[in-house]
Amino acid sequence: xxxxxxxxxxxxxxxxxxxxxxxxxxxxxxxxxxxxxxxxxxxxxxxxxxxxxxxxxxxxxxxxxxxxxxxxxxxxxxxxxxxxxxxxxxxxxxxxxxxxxxxxxxxxxxxxxxxxxxxxxxxxxxxxxxxxxxxxxxxxxxxxxxxxxxxxxxxxxxxxxxxxxxxxxxxxxxxxxxxxx
Numbered sequence: 001x002x003x004x005x006x007x008x009x010x011x012x013x014x015x016x017x018x019x020x021x022x023x024x025x026x027x028x029x030x031x032x033x034x035x036x037x038x039x040x041x042x043x044x045x046x047x048x049x050x051x052x053x054x055x056x057x058x059x060x061x062x063x064x065x066x067x068x069x070x071x072x073x074x075x076x077x078x079x080x081x082x083x084x085x086x087x088x089x090x091x092x093x094x095x096x097x098x099x100x101x102x103x104x105x106x107x108x109x110x111x112x113x114x115x116x117x118x119x120x121x122x123x124x125x126x127x128x129x130x131x132x133x134x135x136x137x138x139x140x141x142x143x144x145x146x147x148x149x150x151x152x153x154x155x156x157x158x159x160x161x162x163x164x165x166x167x168x169x170x171x172x173x174x175x176x177x178x179x180x181x
Contacts, residue, residue, distance in 0.1 A: 024113045031063040047132040068136040073123035
């Protein structure tokens with residue numbers, strides 16, 4: 001309804017994120033198979049359109065990524081939609097910015113569990129987009145290192161326990177436990 005929105009509108013997106021067993025959204029698909037081809041997710045496509053100059057550096061090859069939640073919903077700059085409809089939003093508030101429009105009230109049932117607490121789907125999409133823009137992807141330890149670490153930790157605990165005083169051994173073992181956790 002607003003020329004300001006109509007001129008810059010590009011596409012509609014949905015949350016469509018997998019939930020873990022505890023119903024928390026921690027992951028996002030960056031690509032989807034569709035019609036025999038691989039298509040980018042809504043956030044990936046928006047990122048490609050808005051910032052094509054940095055896309056090749058930032059989008060990983062894997063289809064699924066752990067979401068790096070950087071901001072809670074209240075920490076994103078927001079403008080009430082009624083202000084847009086009545087025309088009180090200044091062009092400079094939205095010019096040269098990626099603007100996501102969506103429902104954020106609990107009454108619309110678009111509230112999801114995230115590691116940062118309950119969040120509207122719009123904030124989840126915004127966090128995925130922010131992750132793509134900043135390149136803030138999680139890096140994981142290789143599986144071989146994960147398998148070897150407990151073995152060497154146990155060996156070190158036995159070595160320390162047999163060669164040190166009780167107090168020093170206890171401190172070293174507690175430090176190892178904290179590192180392991």
